[in-house]
Amino acid sequence: MSRKVYLDHNASTPVHPEVVAEMLPYFAEIYGNPSSIHAFGREAREGLDLARERVARFLTVSPQEIVFTSGGTESDNFAVKGLAWARGNGHLITSQVEHHAVLRACRALEAQGFDLTCVGVDGSGMVDPDDVRRAIRGDTIAISIMHANSEVGTIQPVEAIGRIARERGIPFHVDAVQTFGKLPLDVDALGIDALSFSAHKIYGPKGAAGVFIRKGTKMVAVQHGGEHERRRRAGTENVAGIVGLGKAVEIRARDMHIEAERVTTLRDRLWEGVRARVPEVRLSGHPVQRLPGTVSLLFRHVESESIVLGLDLKGIGVSAGSACTSGNVEPSHVLVAMGVPLDWAMGAVRCSLGRSTSVEDIDYVVDAIEPLVRKLRQAMPVGAA
Numbered sequence: 001m002s003r004k005v006y007l008d009h010n011a012s013t014p015v016h017p018e019v020v021a022e023m024l025p026y027f028a029e030i031y032g033n034p035s036s037i038h039a040f041g042r043e044a045r046e047g048l049d050l051a052r053e054r055v056a057r058f059l060t061v062s063p064q065e066i067v068f069t070s071g072g073t074e075s076d077n078f079a080v081k082g083l084a085w086a087r088g089n090g091h092l093i094t095s096q097v098e099h100h101a102v103l104r105a106c107r108a109l110e111a112q113g114f115d116l117t118c119v120g121v122d123g124s125g126m127v128d129p130d131d132v133r134r135a136i137r138g139d140t141i142a143i144s145i146m147h148a149n150s151e152v153g154t155i156q157p158v159e160a161i162g163r164i165a166r167e168r169g170i171p172f173h174v175d176a177v178q179t180f181g182k183l184p185l186d187v188d189a190l191g192i193d194a195l196s197f198s199a200h201k202i203y204g205p206k207g208a209a210g211v212f213i214r215k216g217t218k219m220v221a222v223q224h225g226g227e228h229e230r231r232r233r234a235g236t237e238n239v240a241g242i243v244g245l246g247k248a249v250e251i252r253a254r255d256m257h258i259e260a261e262r263v264t265t266l267r268d269r270l271w272e273g274v275r276a277r278v279p280e281v282r283l284s285g286h287p288v289q290r291l292p293g294t295v296s297l298l299f300r301h302v303e304s305e306s307i308v309l310g311l312d313l314k315g316i317g318v319s320a321g322s323a324c325t326s327g328n329v330e331p332s333h334v335l336v337a338m339g340v341p342l343d344w345a346m347g348a349v350r351c352s353l354g355r356s357t358s359v360e361d362i363d364y365v366v367d368a369i370e371p372l373v374r375k376l377r378q379a380m381p382v383g384a385a
């Protein structure tokens with residue numbers, strides 16, 4: 001079977017051909033160090049400046065408020081630690097369903113003496129803004145809540161949380177790695193002071209990302225060295241990658257609305273197709289407040305990894321929501337926080353669609369899932385986990 005269907009766009013995306021074309025000269029022709037003051041350096045600096053303007057335009061912020069980094073993980077670490085360390089001590093609030101880049105950065109701060117509250121979520125993976133309000137203490141120094149969850153796609157009520165943060169004068173960081181370039185992002189309306197984004201989720205290259213830091217937000221650098229990025233992030237910038245990030249976001253600003261509509265239709269076709277043909281399957285995440293291209297499926301009494309590997313044999317790439325370690329099924333921290341029972345969580349499979357996904361791809365995947373799940377269930381004693 002030669003057909004290949006990639007349904008793992010929340011993990012990474014193919015670089016858009018227009019992005020590749022714009023990046024290419026920055027490898028062998030425009031290779032100067034953007035910090036150098038000669039013409040070679042200035043030319044590279046112009047590429048960085050244009051990318052900064054494009055990102056700033058997308059977020060309707062000032063280019064000076066954009067700091068480039070090496071990835072969403074670095075952006076999250078920088079935002080969370082930078083906000084905390086700038087205040088020295090105090091209390092942080094995050095949620096149980098954050099990406100590990102935020103959760104583990106917060107845990108590391110906790111180990112250093114900061115206090116931490118991880119608010120829970122409901123069965124759809126949604127944070128209740130009132131839980132955030134109740135968690136606030138006199139010494140709360142930062143709130144970090146993601147915009148959309150990468151596993152189940154649930155979009156958090158960041159506007160309501162931003163309003164609460166603003167009322168209390170607490171800096172608000174949002175990990176928008178899964179929404180930047182997919183949904184409109186108005187950082188003023190959402191009350192956001194710091195926002196993480198990454199290029200490789202939006203048809204840009206890996207290793208290029210950034211953080212929006214609202215002017216006046218007290219934040220310290222976490223990486224020390226030269227005077228790059230207005231002393232906020234030391235290290236020679238990944239010029240080609242950042243140029244690609246700028247082009248990728250420009251393309252997304254143009255295409256994201258129409259693509260969100262198209263991908264939502266395909267996403268629903270996938271869910272309806274699977275639901276019609278496979279017994280004991282559920283959709284996880286919020287039914288409506290969800291990323292356009294994300295379908296997280298829970299197949300009862302089947303192991304995630306067996307489905308992922310079975311679909312891989314058919315040329316289909318999806319990702320597992322539970323891992324099998326030493327004979328035990330371990331659901332992801334997101335499914336655990338959502339309270340998904342183990343017999344359902346063990347069979348969590350995420351399909352994330354993108355710009356190249358077609359109706360034929362979706363029908364092919366639905367056709368492949370039904371016999372695979374039937375076969376795996378026959379091979380597995382019911383109730384085994």
Ligand SMILES: Cc1ncc(COP(=O)(O)O)c(C=O)c1O
Nearest residue numbers: 071072073099101150177178198
């Ligand atoms: C919500 C979220 N935050 C952060 C990251 C980390 O981004 P990167 O892969 O660019 O380090 C990811 C990647 O999957 C993500 O989905």
